[in-house]
Amino acid sequence: MGNIMSSSFAPECTELKKKYDSCFNEWYTEKFLKGKSIENECSKEWDNYIKCVDRNLVKSGIKPALDEARKEAPFENGGDLNKD
Amino acid sequence: MKLFNNSYELDYPWNQVTAANWNKYPNEVSTHVVAVDVLRREVKDSGNVLVTERLITVQQNIPRWLIFLLGSTQNVSYVREVSTVNLQDKTLTLKSCNLNYVNLLKVFETVQYTPHPKDPLDRTLFKQEAQISACTGCNVSKKLTNTMEDWSIKRFCDNAKKGKIGFNSVLRLSNEETSNYK
Numbered sequence: 001m002g003n004i005m006s007s008s009f010a011p012e013c014t015e016l017k018k019k020y021d022s023c024f025n026e027w028y029t030e031k032f033l034k035g036k037s038i039e040n041e042c043s044k045e046w047d048n049y050i051k052c053v054d055r056n057l058v059k060s061g062i063k064p065a066l067d068e069a070r071k072e073a074p075f076e077n078g079g080d081l082n083k084d
Numbered sequence: 085m086k087l088f089n090n091s092y093e094l095d096y097p098w099n100q101v102t103a104a105n106w107n108k109y110p111n112e113v114s115t116h117v118v119a120v121d122v123l124r125r126e127v128k129d130s131g132n133v134l135v136t137e138r139l140i141t142v143q144q145n146i147p148r149w150l151i152f153l154l155g156s157t158q159n160v161s162y163v164r165e166v167s168t169v170n171l172q173d174k175t176l177t178l179k180s181c182n183l184n185y186v187n188l189l190k191v192f193e194t195v196q197y198t199p200h201p202k203d204p205l206d207r208t209l210f211k212q213e214a215q216i217s218a219c220t221g222c223n224v225s226k227k228l229t230n231t232m233e234d235w236s237i238k239r240f241c242d243n244a245k246k247g248k249i250g251f252n253s254v255l256r257l258s259n260e261e262t263s264n265y266k
Contacts, residue, residue: 004107004110005107006107006109006110006117006119006120007110007118007119007120008119008121009118009119009121009139009141009162013121017121017122020122021106021107024106024122024125025103025106025107028103028106028134029099029103032127032131032134032169032171033099033102033103033171035131035132035171036131037127037131038127038130038131039127039131040125040126040127040134046125049122050122050123053121053122053123057139062139062162062183065162065183065184065186066123066139066162066164066183069164069181069183070164
């Protein structure tokens with residue numbers, strides 16, 4: 001897909017994000033939307049990208065506000081992302 | 085507290101709209117969104133539901149009086165968004181709230197994309213609601229609280245207009261690339 005992809009908030013993660021996004025976009029249209037997949041298959045790209053993101057969330061000082069918002073999480077009771 | 089409501093139709097099928105949603109930014113109009121990151125992502129219900137948490141980085145000039153209130157000239161802010169794609173109900177729901185300056189201003193937004201009831205195969209309905217509250221954790225006059233809420237509603241409305249134009253340009257591009265969604 002020739003879509004332009006967004007940057008990461010942390011410049012050093014942008015390349016890893018683009019690799020992950022291109023894998024995800026392909027999976028989303030070709031498998032997920034067609035009901036052909038029960039798991040997200042881009043785990044290698046994801047692992048590399050999220051390590052970079054997690055490191056930079058701490059480094060840039062965003063992590064405390066994010067943790068606070070997750071705890072408060074008034075809108076995701078049905079989203080189940082809260083089960084750390 | 086003030087409320088903002090908006091809805092419109094998109095001339096593209098729901099599947100395609102949900103795929104383009106991941107690539108909504110960057111677009112030539114919504115230049116205030118400078119970065120989008122995925123923080124968590126889970127496939128659930130035997131592949132019928134996809135839940136995604138994202139961090140959206142926004143950079144936009146703020147007026148002088150607000151700089152004074154914030155005690156900062158920093159014009160970068162962060163938004164946390166949790167979205168759910170449900171293939172059974174054919175819904176994409178995005179809920180978000182700002183992460184910084186929360187004592188001064190809280191903006192809760194809900195966006196939903198569903199197939200258009202009259203034309204479910206070819207068109208999509210977009211619905212947006214925002215709840216804006218100023219000064220939930222600070223002590224300023226009612227007048228200033230109102231000024232802040234009015235300013236936020238106006239900015240939110242301007243950004244929503246840009247969002248519509250920007251997303252349509254992304255959808256046009258995705259349409260040229262593939263017709264593989266139906």
